[in-house]
Amino acid sequence: MSSVSIKINPDLCKKCGLCVHFCPQKVLTGAPGELPKVQALHKCAGCLACFDRCPDFAIEVEVQGS
Numbered sequence: 001m002s003s004v005s006i007k008i009n010p011d012l013c014k015k016c017g018l019c020v021h022f023c024p025q026k027v028l029t030g031a032p033g034e035l036p037k038v039q040a041l042h043k044c045a046g047c048l049a050c051f052d053r054c055p056d057f058a059i060e061v062e063v064q065g066s
């Protein structure tokens with residue numbers, strides 16, 4: 001069983017919405033111009049697509065366990 005935590009740093013995030021758009025699991029919500037919210041953490045697959053797309057290193061995904 002693994003658990004995931006996601007943190008969005010509001011000081012770094014420029015609210016571009018890329019992480020919301022590219023999350024295949026629809027974990028994140030928020031329109032461009034808004035700080036994304038972690039809406040459905042339980043659906044997160046830990047794929048890091050959000051992290052990979054974030055141009056500002058504002059989103060952190062930590063996968064614990066196995």
Ligand code: SF4
Pocket residue numbers: 006022023024025026027028043044045046047048049050051061
């Ligand atoms: S790690 Fe993958 S599934 Fe989880 S929030 Fe990021 S893009 Fe979505």
Ligand code: SF4
Pocket residue numbers: 008012013014015016017018019020036053054055056057058059
């Ligand atoms: S991709 Fe990064 S900068 Fe853009 S909204 Fe998501 S966390 Fe913020």
